[in-house]
């Protein structure tokens with residue numbers, strides 16, 4: 001056999017000075033394969049300090065911290081004698097996965113003090129089997145780390161070993177840590193044994209990344225999700241251990257350690273180890289804060305304030321001091337990022353302000369800061385910091401990169417929140433095109449046919465339905481059928497009092513179809529989809545002089561386009577329309593005009609100072625779409641309003657022509 005079962009020092013244990021953990025016996029597989037035992041060990045470290053995590057490793061289910069649900073289920077299973085043949089333990093590092101696996105191994109094999117007992121949820125800890133497993137010298141309890149043994153051959157060894165009965169104990173137990181590291185083939189090889197394991201074999205798998213474990217394997221295991229241990233549970237646990245060790249430690253110091261442990265018993269105990277090693281007398285909160293680098297916590301709050309107030313000088317002064325203290329500015333940015341998250345949580349979950357889950361400083365100073373900031377602002381800061389943290393990692397000069405990020409943040413600080421920006425932007429665009437409409441208030445197609453529109457001062461003539469009436473305009477008016485004025489799109493807008501646009505078109509005088517676009521829109525209204533599509537995409541307007549329209553159809557336009565359009569218009573208006581075909585170039589199609597207008601809007605939007613500010617604040621942002629609320633269905637600037645189409649008011653002075661009929 002190769003070195004599958006060598007005596008590996010459990011990876012989860014470290015000492016405060018980084019040396020390997022002290023020996024507690026030859027190790028799990030030492031007895032079985034003594035030749036493969038690591039050279040590290042015996043005498044040299046005999047007197048070494050025993051790390052707390054090892055010394056206080058739970059030996060019974062009920063001693064596991066914070067995993068009540070799993071413990072209850074396991075105890076029940078043992079009580080009724082229905083213990084799964086494979087377990088999958090998942091959870092972050094240091095929550096007790098390996099510890100649980102070892103307790104399971106003992107529970108399966110304990111024979112009790114009198115040597116006659118069966119499997120039990122409460123292994124005695126004194127029988128030969130318990131002692132051998134506790135001392136990690138039971139040859140039939142195998143422990144391997146899949147992180148270093150990932151291949152199919154390693155799994156084949158396990159399968160081979162699993163074929164023979166255990167020598168002394170009842171059940172062979174295979175504990176495989178970081179099971180997700182196995183290769184696909186290794187998993188497949190394992191699967192067969194998992195499907196029909198010998199009755200004297202149990203598997204206990206542990207993983208920090210459950211999603212990488214194939215479902216075929218998962219489905220054959222009883223799964224337990226070990227949760228992060230809560231701060232108050234850790235606190236209680238550490239306090240207990242401190243008492244046991246005769247160590248004096250301030251409550252607040254213990255609290256800092258419990259929080260820094262981030263749910264991991266092992267990490268917390270490792271910190272407690274460090275604190276004990278450093279202390280000369282009682283462990284103080286100042287000492288622990290220093291040990292954990294919390295001196296910089298204050299700086300992070302100050303930095304956040306400076307950045308959010310848009311004070312780059314102040315921000316750089318803070319980082320300067322931190323840098324002199326030896327702080328890494330990249331790490332400081334990460335701290336800032338984390339603080340943004342905390343502040344956002346504080347805004348979203350008001351109860352957090354009283355939660356022991358948050359450190360005191362976050363609860364007080366954090367809440368104060370959170371009150372001054374909006375969620376959109378925090379979200380923007382998050383985005384920028386997230387990007388900035390990445391930039392710092394790849395930058396040749398971390399400090400310079402971090403400072404650039406902070407300066408960028410400062411400059412965005414006085415911008416309104418993104419939502420407001422967009423709103424402002426939109427209203428800005430509307431104003432802009434409103435002006436544009438005013439400027440081109442005349443007939444858009446440039447053909448008035450010699451007829452003039454009439455401009456009225458807002459009070460006379462009446463505002464057609466749907467037109468805007470300025471504040472000076474007073475009460476709404478219905479459409480009025482005036483009789484004068486030219487027939488064509490001589491609709492003009494005048495400024496009424498207060499600068500509002502008074503849509504005072506000489507309603508009645510204006511024919512319903514003031515432009516080719518109106519004609520096209522009418523076709524759409526009449527649900528002539530094909531005709532409409534051809535008018536938009538395949539037709540160039542040469543002359544618009546109602547009731548005459550000169551067009552140059554493209555080759556793809558249907559032959560009957562002109563006659564169909566003429567018929568429709570004539571039917572709709574009661575006036576005979578003439579559609580003349582022309583060879584002249586004419587204007588671009590409506591579709592092309594729409595694209596051009598869209599392109600123009602895009603470039604205008606890109607030039608807008610607010611958009612430029614956004615683009616600078618969010619490198620990599622791009623303009624997706626520019627919505628112009630004033631544009632019509634063809635993406636073109638809205639034309640003056642026209643009264644509803646009626647048939648009574650056909651322009652009296654039109655010289656009807658029959659060009660169309662003549663042509664056909």
Ligand SMILES: [Zn+2]
Pocket residue numbers: 109110111112113123124125126127128129130131
């Ligand atoms: Zn026992």
